[in-house]
Amino acid sequence: xxxHPIIERYIADLSARLTAGPRRWRTAxxxxxxxxxxxxxxxxxxxxxxxxxxxRHAVQEHGPADQIxxxxxxxxxxxxxxxxxxxxxxxxxxxxxxxxLALRVGPTSAWHPYGTGLHIAAALIGSGVCLTVVCATxxxxxTGRLVRVVGDHLPxxxxxxxxxxxxxxxxxxxxxxxxxxxxxxxxxxxxWPAILTALALTLTALTTIxxxxxxxxxxxxxVQNHTSGAxxxxxxxxxxxxx
Numbered sequence: 001x002x003x004h005p006i007i008e009r010y011i012a013d014l015s016a017r018l019t020a021g022p023r024r025w026r027t028a029x030x031x032x033x034x035x036x037x038x039x040x041x042x043x044x045x046x047x048x049x050x051x052x053x054x055x056r057h058a059v060q061e062h063g064p065a066d067q068i069x070x071x072x073x074x075x076x077x078x079x080x081x082x083x084x085x086x087x088x089x090x091x092x093x094x095x096x097x098x099x100x101l102a103l104r105v106g107p108t109s110a111w112h113p114y115g116t117g118l119h120i121a122a123a124l125i126g127s128g129v130c131l132t133v134v135c136a137t138x139x140x141x142x143t144g145r146l147v148r149v150v151g152d153h154l155p156x157x158x159x160x161x162x163x164x165x166x167x168x169x170x171x172x173x174x175x176x177x178x179x180x181x182x183x184x185x186x187x188x189x190x191x192w193p194a195i196l197t198a199l200a201l202t203l204t205a206l207t208t209i210x211x212x213x214x215x216x217x218x219x220x221x222x223v224q225n226h227t228s229g230a231x232x233x234x235x236x237x238x239x240x241x242x243x
Contacts, residue, residue: 003034003038004041004051004052004054004055005055006052006055006056006059007034007037007038007041007055007058007059010037010059010062010065011030011033011034011037013065014030014033014065014068014069015030017065017066017069018030018069018072018076022079022080022083025075025076025079029072029075033062033068036062037055037058037059037062038058040054040057040058040061040062041054041055041057041058042054043058044057044058073219076219077158077216077219078143080158080212080215080216080219081139081143081157081158081161081216082139082140082143083212083216084136084139084161084162084164084165084209084212084213084215084216085135085136085137085139085140085143085161085164086136086140087165087205087208087209087212088132088135088136088161088164088165088167088168088209089132089133089136089137089140089164091132091168091172091205091209092129092132092133092168092171094201094205095172095175095202095205098198098201098202099175099179099198099202101194101198102191102194102195102197102198103179103190103195105191105194106189106190106191106194106195107188107189107191115181117177117181118178118181120174121174121175121177121178122174122178124170124171124174125171125174125175127167127171128167128168128169128170128171128172128174129167129168129171131163131164131167132164132165132167132168132171134164135160135161135163135164135167136160136161136164138157138160139157139158139160139161139164142157143157158216158217158219161213161216162213162216162217165209165210165212165213165216166213168209169206169209169210172202172205172206173206176199176202179195183195
């Protein structure tokens with residue numbers, strides 16, 4: 001049976017309320033809800049014989065679009081948390097490969113790093129990488145297979161993945177400070193086309209990580225029931241209706 005306009009209007013209304021999530025996540029959620037409504041419509045059509053009435057009943061059983069959107073808030077936060085965690089982890093080997101290649105293709109140089117600033121930069125790079133791995137891995141596990149164990153600790157994971165994004169950004173900026181020091185003290189030791197390419201990729205990575213971490217940090221807090229404090233069940237029948 002084709003999707004009825006009543007269901008399509010409901011899906012469009014819900015889509016307008018789920019604008020903050022990653023596109024793939026929104027598409028998966030809307031497809032799942034559409035399939036559920038179609039199954040409900042088919043079940044009601046067998047008894048009512050009227051597609052419009054069947055579609056209306058299916059929508060009513062599913063619940064108001066604003067309540068459904070609020071109930072998906074925890075999944076929205078988890079989606080941004082996982083994306084930010086993956087980006088933070090992926091940035092470490094990517095930046096290592098990019099800058100290793102960019103610095104190795106240059107001419108042989110007698111540039112020898114020294115000074116307190118370079119030691120501080122090395123410490124920042126090492127600690128940033130370690131903190132990124134720990135925080136991002138914990139966030140990915142907590143929003144993945146260990147989600148039942150984590151329970152109500154999603155805000156903590158969101159803070160952790162933001163810390164991971166900040167840590168990898170600090171490590172990258174410390175790396176750039178080392179490259180800047182070399183560029184100032186021994187500019188002929190660098191292959192500038194490779195350096196500029198690596199710099200462009202680094203700025204793109206920093207922008208992407210920062211944007212994703214910001215969306216993770218500012219995602220809507222789950223709406224809770226005012227009486228029990230429980231998050232609304234998106235698949236529960238509407239108030240006043242029998243399950």
